[in-house]
Amino acid sequence: MNIMPNNLKRQYELNAKEYEEKALEVLRSGWYVLGKEVEAFEKEWADYIGVKYCVGVASGLDALWIAFRLLNIGHGDEVIVCSNAYIACVMGITINGATPVFVEPDEYDNIDADKIQEAITDKTKAILVVHLYGQACDMDKIMDIAGKNNLRVVEDCAQSHGNTWKGKVVGSFGDIGCFSFYPSKGCGAFGDAGCITTNREDIDKEARVFRNYGSEKRYHNKVVGTNSRLDELQAGLLRVKLKYLDSFNEERQRIAERYLAEITNPLLRMPKVRPGANSSWHQFVVHTDARCELQDYLSKKGIGTLIHYPIPPHLSEAYAYLGKKRGDYPIAEKYADEVLSLPMYNGMTKEEQDYIIESINEFKL
Ligand SMILES: *Cc1c(COP(=O)(O)O)cnc(C)c1O
Numbered sequence: 001m002n003i004m005p006n007n008l009k010r011q012y013e014l015n016a017k018e019y020e021e022k023a024l025e026v027l028r029s030g031w032y033v034l035g036k037e038v039e040a041f042e043k044e045w046a047d048y049i050g051v052k053y054c055v056g057v058a059s060g061l062d063a064l065w066i067a068f069r070l071l072n073i074g075h076g077d078e079v080i081v082c083s084n085a086y087i088a089c090v091m092g093i094t095i096n097g098a099t100p101v102f103v104e105p106d107e108y109d110n111i112d113a114d115k116i117q118e119a120i121t122d123k124t125k126a127i128l129v130v131h132l133y134g135q136a137c138d139m140d141k142i143m144d145i146a147g148k149n150n151l152r153v154v155e156d157c158a159q160s161h162g163n164t165w166k167g168k169v170v171g172s173f174g175d176i177g178c179f180s181f182y183p184s185k186g187c188g189a190f191g192d193a194g195c196i197t198t199n200r201e202d203i204d205k206e207a208r209v210f211r212n213y214g215s216e217k218r219y220h221n222k223v224v225g226t227n228s229r230l231d232e233l234q235a236g237l238l239r240v241k242l243k244y245l246d247s248f249n250e251e252r253q254r255i256a257e258r259y260l261a262e263i264t265n266p267l268l269r270m271p272k273v274r275p276g277a278n279s280s281w282h283q284f285v286v287h288t289d290a291r292c293e294l295q296d297y298l299s300k301k302g303i304g305t306l307i308h309y310p311i312p313p314h315l316s317e318a319y320a321y322l323g324k325k326r327g328d329y330p331i332a333e334k335y336a337d338e339v340l341s342l343p344m345y346n347g348m349t350k351e352e353q354d355y356i357i358e359s360i361n362e363f364k365l
Helices: 008-014 018-028 036-049 060-070 087-096 139-148 201-210 232-262 291-298 317-322 330-338 351-361
Strands: 052-055 078-082 099-103 123-129 150-156 177-178 193-196 216-217 284-287 339-342
Touching: 008 018, 008 123, 018 232, 036 052, 036 060, 036 193, 036 232, 052 060, 052 201, 060 087, 060 177, 060 193, 060 201, 060 351, 078 317, 087 099, 087 123, 087 317, 099 317, 123 139, 139 150, 201 216, 232 284, 232 351, 291 339, 291 351
Parallel strands: 078 099, 078 123, 123 150, 150 177
Antiparallel strands: 052 193, 177 193, 284 339
């Protein structure tokens, strides 16, 4: 058997005809950037997340840095983020000149909310909450700390499309929610795309202007903006995907439940879901001291796995200028050495699941 860590073709095939019809409809419309598909998608996504506004942009990274720009967070400011974040989260902070302040993750692979308070200084302006691997962070504690310290909250929901904290969908808690619709994400486009969500009318207005060269009225530019527009083709295809997002999340939940119940190899520590959170299982991440051996073993059996992520941001070459060294964030460093993402995708057959579970259970050192 040959099993990929993620298999986008399978998900496409589940509803191929609808995507193809929508693509043709957009191609034949003669209108390709910021049009009625984008408008409709923005409305549908805002409704789905449970916020007043959604503004489509070109990628998840754009959503992040535009969010911090609109919140006026840049040079001289600090933003708190988990030390095991994806590099794009940190770039979203630093593109505007702000400094990331790392806080270690807990046993749920998400920021340890009990360690946030001690990281706050008089320069701290915001918390970037990364709902990693599809699981919501502890939003009760985080919103409470943010409120007490007058901090803005930006949520990175790139990996968490539609999952909840105590029944409320993530991306609706903070000042701004940032989403990536990169193809591998829960509601993935067929190219790059992203959006921000917010209940703040001022942010909605400013984001619409900022993403389009800072112009409200054509050739009248209010601010130095950027080109980060969502195109009609992606928006149209995302509208089709969105109809199936809940069923995609449910299907991955069923696969995760099988993994959790049936993988019994003591060499692996299975992912835990925080009480109050649910997971959309963007990744199914196990921890193991024998990561290298397990990955090689599975690869020889035709089972592909990925590592999210092998280098924590503070040790990345790009962030050498922060002056951090190995040992500064020992939990993130340990996680980077032991995490492994098992295959997880929509359209995974029962036989594939059986084979993965059996193979892992037979693994020994
Ligand atoms: C994918 C991702 C991003 C970046 O999104 P792009 O659309 O690739 O720019 C940011 N944060 C997290 C957590 C992600 O998984």
